[in-house]
Amino acid sequence: MLDLHLPEIAPKVLYTIGDFDITVTMFSCMIVTLFLIVFAVIVRVAFIPRWNKDFKHTSAFRMFIEWAVGLFDVNAKDLTENYSKAIGPLYFGCSAFIMFGVLIELFGLRSPLSDLNCNIVLGFTTFFVVLITGFMKKRAKRLTHYAAVIPLVTDCVVPFSMALRLFGSIFSGYLIMEIVYGVIPYVLPVILEPIFTLFHALMQAYIFMFLSMNFVNEAIE
Numbered sequence: 001m002l003d004l005h006l007p008e009i010a011p012k013v014l015y016t017i018g019d020f021d022i023t024v025t026m027f028s029c030m031i032v033t034l035f036l037i038v039f040a041v042i043v044r045v046a047f048i049p050r051w052n053k054d055f056k057h058t059s060a061f062r063m064f065i066e067w068a069v070g071l072f073d074v075n076a077k078d079l080t081e082n083y084s085k086a087i088g089p090l091y092f093g094c095s096a097f098i099m100f101g102v103l104i105e106l107f108g109l110r111s112p113l114s115d116l117n118c119n120i121v122l123g124f125t126t127f128f129v130v131l132i133t134g135f136m137k138k139r140a141k142r143l144t145h146y147a148a149v150i151p152l153v154t155d156c157v158v159p160f161s162m163a164l165r166l167f168g169s170i171f172s173g174y175l176i177m178e179i180v181y182g183v184i185p186y187v188l189p190v191i192l193e194p195i196f197t198l199f200h201a202l203m204q205a206y207i208f209m210f211l212s213m214n215f216v217n218e219a220i221e
Contacts, residue, residue, distance in 0.1 A: 123159035
């Protein structure tokens with residue numbers, strides 16, 4: 001029989017400071033967040049001023065950045081109307097965190113999104129965005145939406161449903177790759193993991209963005 005050491009749902013504790021535990025997912029979350037901040041500063045300071053001066057110069061990196069920003073900008077304008085200038089950048093940041101939070105698995109670290117707590121934060125982000133945009137658009141009329149029980153329950157379930165969907169997808173993908181490494185420990189996992197992880201990262205980032213903007217769209221219609 002195969003001796004598979006499958007990861008537990010609860011993340012491993014790396015350090016304990018007083019009564020506060022620092023888990024492996026918290027550590028990877030800090031790495032992803034720091035990376036995104038440094039990456040954003042470098043692009044804003046070193047690349048964007050140069051791109052603004054030379055519109056004709058193109059590169060693969062510039063085309064990718066413009067494509068990614070354009071994708072979120074178009075979806076935000078289509079689904080969130082006048083709130084796109086705030087919603088687009090917000091979910092661009094959330095989706096970037098999700099994408100790189102999954103890609104960090106390529107470096108042997110556990111994804112922060114395989115921790116349910118992280119996904120609950122992302123779910124509540126969408127929940128509060130839906131509440132705020134709904135009241136900004138309809139003001140007091142928005143309260144009539146909660147007069148019936150079903151809309152009230154539906155909105156309250158949103159953060160938990162999104163968190164559980166994201167957690168289930170990320171943790172199951174992480175679990176599958178651990179099984180592959182246990183069953184076939186050599187060449188195939190090395191080839192399979194980059195392809196699978198990249199596809200999974202892009203897919204989960206896009207799905208989270210699309211679902212969130214659709215919830216916002218329903219709130220402002």
